[in-house]
Amino acid sequence: MAYLGEDIGKLGFGLMRLPQKDEKIDIEETKEMVDLFMDAGFTYFDTAWAYAGSEDAIRQALVERYPRESFQLATKNAAWINCKTREEAIAQFETSLKQTGAGYFDFYLLHNLGESRTRFFDDFDLWTWIQEKKAEGIIKHAGFSFHSTPEELEAILEAHPEMEFVQLQINYGDWDNPAIQSRACYEVARRYNKPVIIMEPVKGGMLATPPASVEKILKDAEPEASTASWAVRFAADLEGIITVLSGMRSVAQMKDNLSYMKGFTGLTDKERSVIKAAQEALARVPLIPCTTCNYCAKVCPENIGISGSFTALNYLTLYGDKGAAAHQEGWLVGGHGKKRADACIECGKCEKACPQHIKIREELKRAKAEFCI
Numbered sequence: 001m002a003y004l005g006e007d008i009g010k011l012g013f014g015l016m017r018l019p020q021k022d023e024k025i026d027i028e029e030t031k032e033m034v035d036l037f038m039d040a041g042f043t044y045f046d047t048a049w050a051y052a053g054s055e056d057a058i059r060q061a062l063v064e065r066y067p068r069e070s071f072q073l074a075t076k077n078a079a080w081i082n083c084k085t086r087e088e089a090i091a092q093f094e095t096s097l098k099q100t101g102a103g104y105f106d107f108y109l110l111h112n113l114g115e116s117r118t119r120f121f122d123d124f125d126l127w128t129w130i131q132e133k134k135a136e137g138i139i140k141h142a143g144f145s146f147h148s149t150p151e152e153l154e155a156i157l158e159a160h161p162e163m164e165f166v167q168l169q170i171n172y173g174d175w176d177n178p179a180i181q182s183r184a185c186y187e188v189a190r191r192y193n194k195p196v197i198i199m200e201p202v203k204g205g206m207l208a209t210p211p212a213s214v215e216k217i218l219k220d221a222e223p224e225a226s227t228a229s230w231a232v233r234f235a236a237d238l239e240g241i242i243t244v245l246s247g248m249r250s251v252a253q254m255k256d257n258l259s260y261m262k263g264f265t266g267l268t269d270k271e272r273s274v275i276k277a278a279q280e281a282l283a284r285v286p287l288i289p290c291t292t293c294n295y296c297a298k299v300c301p302e303n304i305g306i307s308g309s310f311t312a313l314n315y316l317t318l319y320g321d322k323g324a325a326a327h328q329e330g331w332l333v334g335g336h337g338k339k340r341a342d343a344c345i346e347c348g349k350c351e352k353a354c355p356q357h358i359k360i361r362e363e364l365k366r367a368k369a370e371f372c373i
Helices: 027-039 054-063 086-100 115-123 126-136 150-159 182-191 212-221 227-236 251-261 269-282 295-299 306-319 322-332 349-353 360-372
Strands: 011-014 044-046 072-077 105-113 139-146 165-169 196-199 241-246
Touching: 011 027, 011 251, 027 054, 027 251, 044 241, 054 072, 054 086, 072 086, 086 105, 086 126, 105 115, 105 126, 115 126, 115 150, 115 349, 126 139, 139 150, 150 182, 165 182, 182 196, 212 227, 212 269, 227 241, 227 251, 227 269, 295 306, 295 349, 306 322, 306 360, 322 360, 349 360
Parallel strands: 011 044, 011 241, 044 072, 072 105, 105 139, 139 165, 165 196, 196 241
Antiparallel strands: none
16 A cells, blocks of 8 residues: 555564564564565564564564665554653653664554553653654654544544554454444544554454354355454455554464465455354354453563463363363463462552453453462
């Protein structure tokens, strides 16, 4: 899609969940993924100050290996994470410049607006600051990512018409989910003529391994296609989209995404009807809508493995295998140095940070009952 002078393909490389080796980002595999992505003609890379190790990794895998004008790099400012002053918030930008070595950012986002998080950007007047950096040429395009209600999105867009784009969580599972309201938020952005970058098209990987009832519908329609491909294509089929970010964590995932997104021109009416059937089947399965963004973990005073606990609970819901779910809980929580659900002091800080509006304290009580007793 041609946008503001750039030719950006419909697939973007989300750098939140890069491949790991020995509990660190695997730079060599990341380089291979970058090469495949660039060779296929895609050029948009999305990182963030808050993604541990990601900015440094993309410096090594991309910035130091390709001409700067050959790609678009986006990063983000999370002023709501441990910032008490405007200077501390602005320092995130300087850190990002240093870690990426990019010199400038093609797209710079105020990160994860919504609810109590928005006030930090207001209090520190980062709206004015980002326009100043744009005037200096260090930021080419200014926008924000958003996780909240369509009403709040409209209020922000009304107050800040100077913002050029918005990044939204959109996937076929959340399209009509009352907790996320993907469709309604998308419609607000369209009404304000803001191009949309899509994040979480596969819902943190959950739509890559959907419930059996959903998988059967998709596999019956296209036996050779991955289930993840349906999720990415659904998002890329929408109008007014700049690109769809896929958080690929392996060469295999990269190759799969490229196989169907290179030359993608849209879904057929038959394919849209298949996705509608999948949406109806998915709506009948009660899962915790956690995408493992781990914003909750950043504010949890007890260092509880919240997303790991929820992954295990969802596994239990989907497959009914208590032993396998308990094994997952042990590895994803204790195996990663986190405390278990029974350590929760019910302070509620996690719920204020959660983009998915999950009732975390209630779900941790369920995890405690299933795995800790």
